[in-house]
Amino acid sequence: MSGMHRNRLKHGGLSFQRVIQLLSAALLNGYIVGFQKGKIYTGSFKTVCVPVLNCYSCPGALGACPIGSLQATLGVKHHFPFYVLGLMMLFGVLLGRLVCGLLCPFGLVQDLLYKIPFHKCNVPKKIDRPARYLKYCILLVLVILLPAFAASKSGIIPPYFCKYLCPAGTLEGGIPHVLLNPQLRKVAGVLFDWKLLVLLFIVLASTIVHRPFCRYLCPLGAFYSLFNRFSFFQMHVDRSKCVGCRACERVCPMAVEVIKNCNSAECIRCGKCKTVCPTGAISWGFTGNVTAAGVKAVDTADKV
Amino acid sequence: MTRIKAVFLARYGFLATAITLIVVGLARNEQQEILHKAVKICLECIGIG
Numbered sequence: 001m002s003g004m005h006r007n008r009l010k011h012g013g014l015s016f017q018r019v020i021q022l023l024s025a026a027l028l029n030g031y032i033v034g035f036q037k038g039k040i041y042t043g044s045f046k047t048v049c050v051p052v053l054n055c056y057s058c059p060g061a062l063g064a065c066p067i068g069s070l071q072a073t074l075g076v077k078h079h080f081p082f083y084v085l086g087l088m089m090l091f092g093v094l095l096g097r098l099v100c101g102l103l104c105p106f107g108l109v110q111d112l113l114y115k116i117p118f119h120k121c122n123v124p125k126k127i128d129r130p131a132r133y134l135k136y137c138i139l140l141v142l143v144i145l146l147p148a149f150a151a152s153k154s155g156i157i158p159p160y161f162c163k164y165l166c167p168a169g170t171l172e173g174g175i176p177h178v179l180l181n182p183q184l185r186k187v188a189g190v191l192f193d194w195k196l197l198v199l200l201f202i203v204l205a206s207t208i209v210h211r212p213f214c215r216y217l218c219p220l221g222a223f224y225s226l227f228n229r230f231s232f233f234q235m236h237v238d239r240s241k242c243v244g245c246r247a248c249e250r251v252c253p254m255a256v257e258v259i260k261n262c263n264s265a266e267c268i269r270c271g272k273c274k275t276v277c278p279t280g281a282i283s284w285g286f287t288g289n290v291t292a293a294g295v296k297a298v299d300t301a302d303k304v
Numbered sequence: 305m306t307r308i309k310a311v312f313l314a315r316y317g318f319l320a321t322a323i324t325l326i327v328v329g330l331a332r333n334e335q336q337e338i339l340h341k342a343v344k345i346c347l348e349c350i351g352i353g
Contacts, residue, residue: 042343047335056342057350064342068349072341073334083329084338089322093315162349174350188352195351230314 017102017270018111025105027062028052029172034059038180049084051091052104053220055162058172059180066091067143067220068162068169075147075157088223096231096263097224100214101270106168107214111253113206121208128255131216132266138165139219161219163191167199210253214268225265232286235262235269241281248273248282258282 014022028050031041041062050063066088073081091099100107114120123131142161150157162169174195178185205212214221237259248258251273254266258273262282274282329335347353 040343040345044339046342047339049338055346055349057346061342064338068346069338069341073337076337076341081329081334082325082332083334086322086325086327086329089318089325093318093322158348159346162346163351166349169346169349170351173345174352177345177350177352184352191353192351227318230311230318232315232319 015275017272018108020102021105021108021111024052024103025108028054028105029058029060030062031060034061035176035180038177049087051095051099053106053166053168053218054104055166055169055173057169057177059176061172067166068159071143071147071157071159071161074144075159088220089227092224092227093231095224095233096228096269097221097265097267098231098233098269099224100218100221101268104214105172107211107268109171110202110206110211110213113203114210114253116207118207122255123209128215134216135218135222138217139222143219164194165198165217167195167202167213170195170199211268215254215266221268228263228265228267233269234284234287235267235274236283236285237262238281238283241279243279243281245278247276247278251276 034040038059040057040059043062045062046056046064048063049066049069050061051066053067054061054063054065056064056068066084069084070081070088073079073084138161142165146160147157170192174192178188178192202213202217209215235258242259244259246259249256252258252267253270253272254268256262256264256267256273258267262273269284271284274284
């Protein structure tokens with residue numbers, strides 16, 4: 001029985017990744033009343049940033065979006081965002097981009113869109129590699145530099161990324177609120193049209209390319225990618241078991257060279273490579289202590 | 305110092321930094337700023353205003 005088949009049977013037809021993604025999306029957006037009444041949750045859970053890109057204006061959102069919070073702290077008070085940055089670093093150093101692969105609701109949306117039977121495209125390396133740096137530029141310019149240093153007459157700087165680019169905000173917050181609230185529907189103008197256009201572009205791109213937003217645009221993914229190499233959660237390839245079939249690389253949604261660098265900054269730890277590996281050479285887990293297994297896991301990344 | 309040691313030092317260094325930042329942020333009551341922002345519908349975030 002193949003690894004993938006075995007994995008699916010355990011969870012009644014859904015893969016391990018899908019089960020976790022669905023649970024995460026439901027837990028992070030569990031305020032059902034919000035969807036019924038077009039309101040948002042206002043309780044104390046919202047003092048805590050969730051690890052994923054999940055708009056705090058989503059009617060169901062129970063926590064705060066770290067990217068929105070970071071821009072709000074920088075843009076309104078212009079002080080160093082100790083709390084938000086600390087939480088983001090904590091998620092990053094514990095999990096790395098596991099957050100993107102298993103917990104992010106917008107990642108789930110992109111995964112499902114890619115399942116639509118439509119022409120699929122492998123982005124040529126010449127375009128793909130440099131385009132991946134775009135997300136770091138977005139993180140630096142739209143999320144950090146502009147909110148921190150741009151000046152406005154009112155003294156309040158808009159959250160540039162959320163306002164002009166974030167498709168998760170449009171999908172999770174904008175569309176439900178406009179549908180549920182007639183007053184908001186009246187005031188939705190050019191900006192809303194622009195954000196719908198961005199969302200539509202990413203939705204269409206997601207049916208052709210696997211996870212285009214995560215690959216090229218997501219500032220939170222860019223931040224977590226800096227920790228992939230150091231995070232407590234690590235991928236590991238046992239070279240003594242690897243037969244070099246490259247099944248892992250063919251199935252990877254982020255086009256990571258798994259055998260060469262399984263803890264690449266682009267790896268979202270979705271576990272697809274682990275599932276398809278015919279010899280069970282790929283494993284994952286927390287490697288907190290300086291044990292033989294832990295050293296081995298880091299050593300794999302170091303050899304690249 | 306081997307690269308492996310450097311990775312482990314970085315790992316625990318980042319963990320300690322993250323915890324310190326959170327504690328300082330909590331001491332400065334920054335969580336209330338987040339709450340203040342997150343309990344209102346952010347019209348800019350959803351593309352309205």
